[in-house]
Amino acid sequence: MAPTTARILILDDDADVAFAARMLLRRRHGEVIVLHAPAALPALLAQGAFDVVLLDLNFTPGRTDGAEGLAVLDLLRRQPQPPTVIALTAYADVPLAVEALKRGAGDFITKPWDNARLQAAVDGALARRAATPVPAADSVLMGDSPAMAAVRAMVAGVGPTEANVLVLGENGVGKELVARAIHGASRRAGAAFLAVDMGALPEATFESELFGHRKGSFTDARADRDGRFQAARGGTLFLDEVGNTPLPGQAKLLAALERREVTPLGADRPQAIDVRIVSATNLSEASLFDPSVFRPDLLFRLNTIVIRVPPLRERRDDIPGLLRHYLAHYEGQYARPARALAESASASLFEWHWPGNVRSLRHACERAVILAAGAAYETADFGLNACVPAAPIVATQALDDQTLGEVERGAIAAALAQAKGNISEAARRLGLSRAALYRKLDKHGL
Structure with missing residues (x-):
């Protein structure tokens, strides 16, 4: 499986544990960073947000109360774009892991872990994050x-x-x-x-x-x-x-x-x-x-x-408010100037069928904030044409008339149609994991 673009942090004072987790996850994910002490975390966060953080709950030898890890968890939850946190804990510390869940962690893994369980936890966190x-x-x-x-x-x-x-x-x-x-x-x-x-x-x-x-x-x-x-x-x-x-x-x-x-x-x-x-x-x-x-x-x-x-197409009255919210959110996240929404763009976005629902609207807003160069957001800034569902590829269509992305998009659309929208079944037909299919749905705006 090709690496993803996810950014993952492993924060654990045990070098062997952190190394094992990194070697496992780097096979499927693009960037896996290891940190052994919380003191360096603020500087690392200043360089960019993480999608998933694997967080040990104790760092000082002899400490078992989890206070250090819970403090880090609180710091991560206060970030403008907080990551999904998976707590790492010893078997005897499951009550501590439950406390971490109450404080905002998305999951916990007991050490020593089963590799399939750890990978499934990370894949699930990324899939839910995308959706x-x-x-x-x-x-x-x-x-x-x-x-x-x-x-x-x-x-x-x-x-x-x-x-x-x-x-x-x-x-x-x-x-x-x-x-x-x-x-x-x-x-x-x-x-x-x-x-x-x-x-x-x-x-x-x-x-x-x-x-x-x-x-x-x-x-x-x-x-x-x-x-x-x-x-x-x-x-x-x-x-x-x-x-x-x-x-x-x-x-x-x-x-x-x-x-x-x-x-x-x-x-x-x-x-x-x-x-x-x-x-x-x-x-x-x-x-x-x-x-x-x-x-x-x-x-x-x-x-x-x-x-x-x-679905969003059945509640179009919500579209203007969602657009304002997500545009403002990403303007703040990327330190971009606030722009008005051109009247023609507003009309196009209101009429759009949004095949990926709120998720696709959110990503369209993020794209617009990153790419817009004019005084106002225009329809082209949102990349709506990239979200049009492709028709299934038929045998009479010459492949050399299509880009690789169009071929992939058509295959995914066809698999979804055959599976009647069931993500797991479509992933099985395509030979992908559910998490990988979620990322491709996001990529192609499906």
């Missing part, structure tokens, strides 16, 4: 349209309850933002919000990742470890892309939800769980009700309340 819009300072769920007002009303109504919620919507509409808003409106808001990309969990470690394991339960199980259900205790467990969970995994997930308990691998008795479940998928409702794709009994457990997040 999630930059939140507004005053409102996470932006938009003044009746459709978004209805979404906010549902969040306000269901948030204080314990009902399971299923969030439906196309890629790029902000399903994780809705899930976080539900958590924030709940009585569990002070506890962890833990997101799990269900499509990225390796089948071989599915149970261990979700339900935990006991020392010696398999070859690399060197100590007891809590799973995601235990790590999110008292809080919210967000099952992202739950529609991509394989059927055997769906059966195991159903059993846990029905019994409200999980049995770690190697354990002889179950453990009660105390989590609220919020799920999301980009599958169509027709696919969800197809028993060959998704178990009906599991669906009924997850969809007590269904929130449908509309």
